[in-house]
Amino acid sequence: MSVAGALTRIPVGGERPYQVLVGRDLLAAVPELLPDAGRVAVLYAPPLAGVAAQLVELLAAAGRRPLPLEVPDAEAGKSLAVAADCWERLGSAGFTRGDAVLGLGGGAVTDLAGFVAACWLRGVRWAAVPSSVLGMVDAAVGGKTGINTGAGKNLVGAFHPPAGVLADLSLLADLPPVELAAGLAEVVKCGFIADPTILDLIEQDPAAATDPAGGVLRELVERAVRVKAEVVSGDLREAGRREILNYGHTLAHAIERVEDYRWRHGHAVAVGLVYAAELARLAGRLDPATADRHRAILTALDLPVTYAADAWPRLLPVMRVDKKARGDTLRFVVLDGLARPGLLAGPAEDLLRDAYRAVGR
Numbered sequence: 001m002s003v004a005g006a007l008t009r010i011p012v013g014g015e016r017p018y019q020v021l022v023g024r025d026l027l028a029a030v031p032e033l034l035p036d037a038g039r040v041a042v043l044y045a046p047p048l049a050g051v052a053a054q055l056v057e058l059l060a061a062a063g064r065r066p067l068p069l070e071v072p073d074a075e076a077g078k079s080l081a082v083a084a085d086c087w088e089r090l091g092s093a094g095f096t097r098g099d100a101v102l103g104l105g106g107g108a109v110t111d112l113a114g115f116v117a118a119c120w121l122r123g124v125r126w127a128a129v130p131s132s133v134l135g136m137v138d139a140a141v142g143g144k145t146g147i148n149t150g151a152g153k154n155l156v157g158a159f160h161p162p163a164g165v166l167a168d169l170s171l172l173a174d175l176p177p178v179e180l181a182a183g184l185a186e187v188v189k190c191g192f193i194a195d196p197t198i199l200d201l202i203e204q205d206p207a208a209a210t211d212p213a214g215g216v217l218r219e220l221v222e223r224a225v226r227v228k229a230e231v232v233s234g235d236l237r238e239a240g241r242r243e244i245l246n247y248g249h250t251l252a253h254a255i256e257r258v259e260d261y262r263w264r265h266g267h268a269v270a271v272g273l274v275y276a277a278e279l280a281r282l283a284g285r286l287d288p289a290t291a292d293r294h295r296a297i298l299t300a301l302d303l304p305v306t307y308a309a310d311a312w313p314r315l316l317p318v319m320r321v322d323k324k325a326r327g328d329t330l331r332f333v334v335l336d337g338l339a340r341p342g343l344l345a346g347p348a349e350d351l352l353r354d355a356y357r358a359v360g361r
């Protein structure tokens with residue numbers, strides 16, 4: 001592969017194995033993500049228009065036939081109307097099963113791109129060039145694709161793994177700091193469920209953790225990708241162990257829905273992590289020091305750890321449509337200790353509300 005500088009390849013296993021490439025100045029390798037594709041639809045949102053233009057040029061120079069498709073930014077793009085518009089545009093361009101989709105952007109665009117690819121002709125190849133920390137460590141990896149609906153976050157989607165993921169850390173130079181920190185909420189999640197070295201690295205130097213040019217952030221990105229890759233390699237369809245990646249997400253997705261998807265996912269996850277830790281502590285499963293460590297580390301990254309105290313009656317019904325629920329039984333990922341994730345099924349409503357007091361402001 002013709003790329004400059006150190007390149008890390010992280011394998012993701014399963015029926016259709018692929019690699020996550022992590023490094024700097026990697027864009028020249030993009031055509032190799034989709035070998036033999038004829039047309040390539042490049043989905044991107046306006047903030048990435050300049051990078052999209054570069055990719056279109058690179059793809060054309062490599063003999064592909066790129067079709068740039070601009071979509072609305074952030075969660076506004078993760079809608080059925082936007083997906084339907086993409087399908088119409090693929091149809092007008094005559095996209096066949098020999099063609100492919102490329103998602104360039106944050107997690108919202110890569111979720112949409114994967115979903116568009118999963119449904120077009122019942123599934124065509126796609127690849128991802130994530131441009132946010134969150135996209136690199138989480139959204140672009142693992143094959144969960146989807147959109148939001150009025151009923152809830154990501155309730156419509158498909159498991160459709162990418163053919164490859166290219167995480168070019170150079171793109172993070174333009175990522176607003178607030179977005180960079182939001183992505184670290186998912187990195188912290190990986191630290192608590194599987195790789196405590198992540199937590200040590202952030203605690204030692206939170207400023208280094210948020211420096212897009214630094215080596216600490218690169219190590220955090222690679223460690224989090226390895227956690228995700230290991231989990232999804234063995235359980236693509238979330239039949240069991242993959243649920244641990246949903247740590248903090250039961251409350252997080254409810255907050256996002258109640259906010260009409262105007263809250264950042266990473267911010268909602270930060271609050272959700274503190275909530276899940278408190279739930280485990282109150283249930284007698286997690287020691288107070290590890291529970292408190294959640295709030296401390298997220299606060300050190302300037303992430304929110306509270307949400308409106310009076311929102312509880314609106315949040316609980318939304319939590320009931322969480323994908324981990326079974327019938328009337330809510331199921332939460334909790335910790336039984338550091339890097340010891342487990343499940344809490346059917347907690348009493350009093351316990352759920354009492355835990356919310358820890359985040360209610």
Ligand SMILES: NC(=O)c1ccc[n+]([C@@H]2O[C@H](COP(=O)([O-])OP(=O)(O)OC[C@H]3O[C@@H](n4cnc5c(N)ncnc54)[C@H](O)[C@@H]3O)[C@@H](O)[C@H]2O)c1
Nearest residue numbers: 047074106107108131132134135138139144171174175265
């Ligand atoms: N599929 C999964 O497994 C998975 C995992 C985690 C999160 N997600 C989803 O990912 C989404 C959140 O992703 P996100 O945090 O990246 O948010 P996002 O995609 O909304 O991006 C945040 C903002 O940063 C901008 N941006 C991204 N990269 C940039 C860059 N390099 N330079 C300048 N601006 C840039 C975007 O255009 C957007 O305005 C949510 O929809 C969430 O549900 C999916």
Ligand SMILES: O=C(O)C(=O)C[C@@H](O)[C@H](O)[C@H](O)COP(=O)(O)O
Nearest residue numbers: 138142144153154242245246249323
């Ligand atoms: O990959 C997974 O599995 C995750 O749960 C990762 C989460 O960070 C991510 O937000 C995911 O989109 C949530 O999945 P959902 O099935 O609860 O929508």
Ligand SMILES: [Zn+2]
Nearest residue numbers: 186249265269
């Ligand atoms: Zn998430």
